[in-house]
Amino acid sequence: MRTIFAGAALTALAVLSTLTxxxxxxxxxxxxxxxxxxxxxxxxxxxxxxxxxxxxxxxxxxxxxxxxxxxxxxxxxxxxxxxxxxxxxxxxxxxxxxxxxxxxxxxxxxxxxxxxxxxxxxxxxxxxxxxxxxxxxxxxxxxxxxxxxxxxTVYEPVYLAGIAAGKATKTGKLGYVYAFPISQTIDNIDAFELGARSVNPTVKTYAVSTSSWCDPAKQAEAAANLLKQGVDVITQHQDCTATVIKATEAAGAMTVGYHADASGIAPKGWLTGSQWxxxxxxxxxxxxxxxxxxxxxxxxxxxxxGYKTGDNPFVQSPYGPGVDEETKKLVDAAKEKLRNSSPFAGPVRDQDGKVRVPEGTTPDYETIEKIDYFVEGVVGSLPKS
Structure with a gap:
């Protein structure tokens, strides 16, 4: 997914739109x-x-x-x-x-x-x-x-990966390295935090932008800064993912993948991920x-x-050694629920505590792909339009 915003904010994997x-x-x-x-x-x-x-x-x-x-x-x-x-x-x-x-x-x-x-x-x-x-x-x-x-609707498996991250973290601090603040990336960051908070209500996700889909130097810097803040699980929305994963693994922290299975370069810290x-x-x-x-x-x-249609173009990556059986059961239960629900089922509040999705309501795909705010628990700011 790519470029600086071309007017319409992404959500899209994803991720929005018209279903047949x-x-x-x-x-x-x-x-x-x-x-x-x-x-x-x-x-x-x-x-x-x-x-x-x-x-x-x-x-x-x-x-x-x-x-x-x-x-x-x-x-x-x-x-x-x-x-x-x-x-x-x-x-x-x-x-x-x-x-x-x-x-x-x-x-x-x-x-x-x-x-x-x-x-x-x-x-x-x-x-x-x-x-x-x-x-x-x-x-x-x-x-x-x-x-x-x-x-x-890749934010759905991202939500599930957030559950694994929320259960694994010891510091209560998760990191998210992303490219541009388009709707697709915002959807994923929000879904990740919502998944983590569903099992760990006080967890926070620290979001850092590199303003690039693939700049290893900026990625390494972003990962280092997050680790210095006590983040012990890092995920990302970047096109090339190896730099962040290797830096996280080298620091002894845990990682959640995106786009492809990269468990082979993080044998100790890999939790799971969302891959196409x-x-x-x-x-x-x-x-x-x-x-x-x-x-x-x-x-x-x-x-x-997505999960509702049954012909989704993504899969959940394999689990790493840090994911226990209890967490796997929680993820399975949440995935089954998503077949008739959404990570953004209300109530959903933004960073300022404002209710964006009322209780008892579930936004459609198009509405989700127009999300332009971080949810409660995400640390970081979006540019003002």
């Missing part, structure tokens, strides 16, 4: 784009599919998970050539790369970074025969009929495009999946 009626009609929003008149259906005659990544494919994080999903597409559709591009900036270069893929035969493009949205919409408008889907953002206004966004499993969802989008039914499908406009 088959998934959860009560939480749908937006209007499906009209069908394309004349010509081949977008994406139908595709010898190739392109994937654009904002970072490297081996970052132990966001881009690695997306790359792994692209390779599953290659296995599921051996007749298609899978074209990938790493380290693609969130500017006009993204459109240039997508156009290069189209010149090589791609009629389906996955723009996987939050900041690739503008380029994706531009390319979709210029190439009505190409399906262009963007991962993690939210399309507002007029939607090209061959474009859409998708993401998962994009392959099945990517493959379904490709299948829809090849069938000529993308336009007007669930992937037009803004598509979100």
């Amino acid at each position: 009626t088959a998934a959860c009609s009560a939480n749908t929003a937006g209007t499906a784009a009209p069908a394309v008149s004349g010509g081949a259906a977008p994406g139908k005659d595709s010898p190739a599919v392109g994937f654009v990544f904002v970072g490297p494919k081996d970052d132990y994080g966001y881009n690695q998970a997306a790359y792994q999903g692209s390779q599953e597409v290659a296995k599921v559709f051996p007749q298609l050539k899978v074209i990938t591009a790493e380290n693609v900036p969130e500017d006009d270069n993204a459109a240039r790369v997508m156009n290069s893929m189209i010149a090589k035969g791609a009629r389906i493009i996955f723009a996987t970074s939050y900041g690739h949205l503008d380029a994706a919409l531009k390319v979709a408008a210029e190439h009505p025969d190409v399906v262009v889907v963007q991962q993690g953002n939210l399309i507002t206004g007029t939607t090209p009929p061959n474009a859409g966004t998708f993401f998962g 499993n994009w392959g099945p969802l990517y493959s379904d989008i490709v299948r829809t495009a090849l069938a000529g039914t993308f336009t007007g499908s669930k992937y037009n406009a803004n598509f979100r999946v």
Whole structure:
């Protein structure tokens, strides 16, 4: 998920939006784009599919998970050539790369970074025969009929990881290293604290921004500062995750992962994490495009999946040695509850004690993806709009 905010604040993994009626009609929003008149259906005659990544494919994080999903597409559709591009900036270069893929035969493009949205919409408008889907953002206004966004409600497994962190901490201080204060990251920080507070009412989460999706130097500095404050569990919302995890492990503290399973580099302090499993969802989008039914499908406009839909694109990472059986049972019970509820079920208060979600109410996905405040228990400030 990426770039400095492009107007609409993220929430999106995630994370917001429109669900297909088959998934959860009560939480749908937006209007499906009209069908394309004349010509081949977008994406139908595709010898190739392109994937654009904002970072490297081996970052132990966001881009690695997306790359792994692209390779599953290659296995599921051996007749298609899978074209990938790493380290693609969130500017006009993204459109240039997508156009290069189209010149090589791609009629389906996955723009996987939050900041690739503008380029994706531009390319979709210029190439009505190409399906262009963007991962993690939210399309507002007029939607090209061959474009859409998708993401998962990743704040749900983040909430569960918060339970593990809340039970494991000895100091009552958790740390959160994040990139930009967009809705997706705010959702995750809030959900993490809400999960921790559900089992440890006095715990606090100290949130620190690096203003970058992947800057190892800033990440190391942020981790060091948190550890100096007595934080003994650190998690993050960064694209590349190895630096923070290694620094935390070296200090003898505990870590909660994000995007990908990095337990191998934190054998002692690893608790659990939230990781993406994009392959099945990517493959379904490709299948829809090849069938000529993308336009007007669930992937037009803004598509979100999670525990309520049952086809969520994420999994909980394996547990580490510091998670006991009692905690595992608490996490299992909370996960089952989330199938019909939300981490943000009321009452939810912000840092100032103001009730943002009244008791007895549960916000829909779109509302959650517009959250612009830290909840009670989060230490840190958001820029004033």
